[in-house]
Amino acid sequence: MFGREFIASLLVAFSGGGIGKLLCRKRRLLEDIRAIELLPSLNVPFIPWTNAAARPLTVVYMLNEICINGRRNVLELGSGISTLYLASALGRCGGRLVSVEHDEAWIGIIEGYLGKLGIPEGVVRFCHAPMKDFETDEFGTLPWYDSGKVKTAVPEELFDMMVVDGPEAWMKGARFARYPALPVLAGNLAGDSVVFLDDVDRKGERRILGKWARENAFKAMIRPECCLGILRRGNSRVYNIF
Numbered sequence: 001m002f003g004r005e006f007i008a009s010l011l012v013a014f015s016g017g018g019i020g021k022l023l024c025r026k027r028r029l030l031e032d033i034r035a036i037e038l039l040p041s042l043n044v045p046f047i048p049w050t051n052a053a054a055r056p057l058t059v060v061y062m063l064n065e066i067c068i069n070g071r072r073n074v075l076e077l078g079s080g081i082s083t084l085y086l087a088s089a090l091g092r093c094g095g096r097l098v099s100v101e102h103d104e105a106w107i108g109i110i111e112g113y114l115g116k117l118g119i120p121e122g123v124v125r126f127c128h129a130p131m132k133d134f135e136t137d138e139f140g141t142l143p144w145y146d147s148g149k150v151k152t153a154v155p156e157e158l159f160d161m162m163v164v165d166g167p168e169a170w171m172k173g174a175r176f177a178r179y180p181a182l183p184v185l186a187g188n189l190a191g192d193s194v195v196f197l198d199d200v201d202r203k204g205e206r207r208i209l210g211k212w213a214r215e216n217a218f219k220a221m222i223r224p225e226c227c228l229g230i231l232r233r234g235n236s237r238v239y240n241i242f
């Protein structure tokens with residue numbers, strides 16, 4: 001059997017790019033491989049892992065947060081692979097997850113996988129919120145979830161962890177589509193809380209992360225190895241992986 005470093009080296013060698021980018025890509029591949037080795041312990045069934053899904057190392061960061069800082073009330077924007085892992089971890093420690101998703105058919109697929117996992121009733125609650133225009137002063141009109149439906153789903157609930165991996169923001173005209181999350185939901189975050197923003201290798205998400213930190217008194221950091229932006233406030237522990 002070939003070692004994981006050899007496999008990662010081959011993948012990098014055929015991916016193109018300069019030496020610096022190649023080394024960075026190799027490191028990310030190796031860390032994702034290491035993360036994949038940890039994830040099967042939660043017995044999550046296979047679901048297609050596309051380039052739109054959270055990376056394995058990103059999922060491990062989220063699970064570590066639940067274990068190390070005792071997060072029990074999690075709000076997720078954008079359902080998918082992360083939903084299955086978060087639900088599995090939270091179901092074992094008495095936590096709960098609210099997952100917001102615009103695609104009702106996709107919710108049905110994820111619910112089917114949750115059934116296969118045997119997640120206890122009440123651990124996961126979905127909010128189907130179709131896309132709707134959201135007006136902002138700085139970014140103009142953005143495509144975001146129906147904010148009325150989102151707020152109705154979590155009127156006075158407080159969450160100690162929020163994961164923002166939706167809506168999709170790679171399309172032209174949608175680079176700031178994830179910005180409305182905190183203007184709409186900041187009041188639902190506990191005093192000691194963490195916010196994860198995926199895809200901060202993109203300029204739009206990096207700008208969003210900085211703006212959120214300024215507007216909501218969070219400390220911001222970026223984990224470049226998995227393209228994850230993190231906002232913290234309160235006394236939670238900061239940790240490294242691997």
